[in-house]
Amino acid sequence: MTLQPAQARIIAIGRPSLFGDRTGTRPHVVTTDADAVRFDGRHLTIRATHAAACTTTLSDGRSITSAIGPVPSPIPLTSWHLTVEDWRPVSKIAHSLTLDPLVRWSAIPELADASGVGTYTTTVDLTDTSAYLELGGITDTCRVRVNGRPLAPVDQIHPVIDLAGVLSRQPYGLLGPVRLVPYAEAEVQT
Structure with missing residues (x-):
């Protein structure tokens, strides 16, 4: 069995020139x-997020291979101040509190029945x-700041809580695992 590399289809919707040349003369x-x-x-x-020779096919039919050089391994962020x-x-x-590793609030005796706002901080040299x-x-819900700068809203997938039956303690808090995943870029020579 031969495995082929996955190819991503790109679907972009936006005003003309948002994704490239307004005149339409440049390939996409x-x-x-x-x-x-x-x-x-x-x-x-x-x-x-890893070293690779990536192939990009343009609208004019050309296929271009671009090299992504070495990329550092993901960095697990395990030590937190809460x-x-x-x-x-x-x-x-x-x-x-100091958490190493992250745990849900219900597993921390002083927070087991807490309700409020938690702020997690950690330091990483990137x-x-x-x-x-x-x-x-x-x-x-959560908000993320890096070096004091707020980032775009965090996407929370399927935030649904079933209230039927006996209510149990909810697992509030940042549950992880949290990693910093380095990536590299290479210009596509067109």
């Missing part, structure tokens, strides 16, 4: 086996590398 990407494709208005770039503002009926209680931040499992 039809398929690629890279993880992602990006166009910054002048350059077409592919992205991958501060919680625990909202009680007539007061708020502040908690400050010099000269681009990366995705994979948050793993998240229960409830």
Whole structure:
């Protein structure tokens, strides 16, 4: 059995010039086996989380192979500082904890029945590398900041809670695993 590399189909909807040349004279990407494709208005770039020779097929029929050089391995983020503002009926209680590894609040005696806002912080040195931040499992809502800068909203898939029967303690909190996944880019020479 021969396994073929997966090819991604790219479907882009937007105003003319959002994804390339307004005049339509430049070719656009039809398929690629890279993880992602990006166009910054002048350059077409592919992205991958591992070293690879990626093939990109353009609308004019050309296939271009671009090399993605070495990419660092994913970095598990396991050591966290958690501060919680625990909202009680007539007061708020502040908690400050170190978590290594991440655990749900219900597994932490002082937070087992807490309800409020938790702030998770960790430090990582990511010099000269681009990366995705994979948050793993998240229960409830969250906002992410990197170096004090807010990021785009976090997509929460299927946030449904079944209230039928006996209510059990909910597994609130950042559940992980959390990793910082470096990626590299290579310009597609058109």
